[in-house]
Amino acid sequence: MDKQQVRARHIADPVPLGSYPAEDVTFLLKDLSQVKLEQPTEDRERAIQSGVHYSEMLPVEYKPAKAYLKLYEETLQATAEKVALAAGITAELIVKKKGTNLVLVSLARAGTPVGILIKRYLSQIHGIDLPHYSISIIRGKGIDENAIHYMLEKHPGSQLQFIDGWTGKGAIRQVLIEACDTFAREHQIHLQDDLAVLADPGHCTDIFGTREDFLIPSACLNSTVSGLMSRTVCRDDLIGPEDFHGAKFYREWLDEDLSNHFIHAVEAFFGQISAAAKQGADKLYIEPPVITWKGLEDIRSIQTEYGIDDINLIKPGVGETTRVLLRRVPWKILVDRLDNPHLTHIHLLAEDRGVPIEVYPGLTYSCCGIIKSIKGETE
Template identity: 50%
Template sequence: MTDREREIQSGRAHYAESLPVEYQPDITYLNLYHTVLKETADRLAAAVGQVTELVLAERGTNIVLVSLARAGTPIGILMRRWALSQHKLDLPHYTMSIVRGRGIDATALNYLSTHHNPARVVFVDGWTGKGAITQELSKAIADHNHRNGTGFTPDLAVLADPGHCVRTFGTRDDFLIASACLNSTVSGLVSRTVLNSRYINPSQFHGAKYYHELRSSDLSGQFLDTISSRFNTVAPRISHDKNQNRETTWSGLATVRRIQQQYGITSSNFVKPGIGETTRVLLRRLPWRIVVRDPDAPEHRHIRLLAQARNVPVAVDPELAYSCVGLIKEIRA
């Protein structure tokens, strides 16, 4: 992992050109995942319902859900299931790749525009951090529309928007989305996407790996079924008011900049805000430090467990806009 991190930080390689070693959790961590899933199922189901109802109210019922791999994949499936169970709508659903600094999978967009009306496509992701993918999507879609005369809408629908980066969300609370606790074993055994010119030419789809050797550990279906089973229970509490305050303030960026300055971090790319992004730092990257708002908050128990396992110090900052922030270790060349 250190060699890969060094290559990425030096600029000699891009993070999408290779796959990290996927962390395989021990029994203690897996037990914690199952506990978290059980405790947060209603909250997660309610957020799925909220964002799906907002999308249907604003974009209509003849829509196509397109998840951004990989965090957006289970969320898009759950949104599709909500529409089916609550409205008898059988919505098409795809997953496609977008890579920070490299853009979106243009071949996938071409496929979508050939088979569907681009104006009906709704892009879906799991959560926002500091909004890098939100900005990447907006730029990539604008460029694609300009070059190809298509009418894709760059708006992003997410389950959780703690960074206040989007208008369509299930919640703005920085709460633990259970699927963020694991890697491929909660994402259909599919890796995060790969874009490497040695293996993929410009006319091909972005790549991914299927981890067939992890089939016995796959929890993807169980995660989806657990959340879906709570839909009818949470349905009465879902708001259908699309006029609620959904202003985008990008307030989370202020926290990122302050943390960056406070810890002498050279690039905001090394600051990963929010529970989802902090989890990714611990599972995929070379973590340097974790900063939490509340040292005993139950929503980041798994993060404290991972930090302990990897000997990563945890600091407390009550002024955080997020529940926690993960800091990547800078490797000096």
């Protein structure tokens, strides 16, 4: 028996978590629902920038305002078909490149709804039913190796396909590359470190539906569009050597949950976009896109121009900028142009929080959020 099987034997089966149907995804996460982990935004920001790792606490989950929920619904109606096409292209490209002996592995939590969309697309359009898990990966701490061992033991001989929502400056892709290198070195098991995403505005992967930096509606909300799951947590006093990384399941938010509503709204378009998705994937397969990390070059220029000590204070792309405005302490927002149709919600959130918006011509992304500097290490 090899090292992989010996290790996996001691890892307990996961408990049911999240508001998605069990057939859509299995969360390989330890349930920390009863632990008080939330910190107010200002306190959390101060702690992060003073050296406390961001994965050791959680932002407070706030009930979205009515105006913001209305905007989410309008955005979903306007972009559901576009999201469906991006998911379809990504799904088609995965199968073209890898075949069907696969396990879909979403990176919690933004990757989870995308993984479900890819799984459902392949099931509806091709009759392929792939296993799908959601696991934790954390900048500065790496990937959840217990989750990797668990999946390899459950699905011997299958390839793991990692999935996320979108790319920013490529930080998680870099963590994934490093994690796979470490896993190969320590366990002699080689994982493919490519990352499938709906949108790759950072130009740091070659499996994607689009490189346009548009608003994926699931970036608008927090747990209520992510299966009522929190961000993942990795803290020594809570996560033992044989545990999965942890997360909270906000069962008390069931009445507010839009997670399955988002999936249903997007998958309704799968039938009508499937031909275009196959054509899009064919083109990307025949002419593989170049990984240039172009977005990271933009971020370094912004860092220099604004005199920002820590590059992690700069969060590029619509999704990351949304997150900055929702759960961090923003300093300012940079946009490529003021009339960008993808940025209506950014203007709304910035106005609500009193955050200035500046035009930054030539930006690779639609926008970029800059976190207010306090001091020290940041998320």
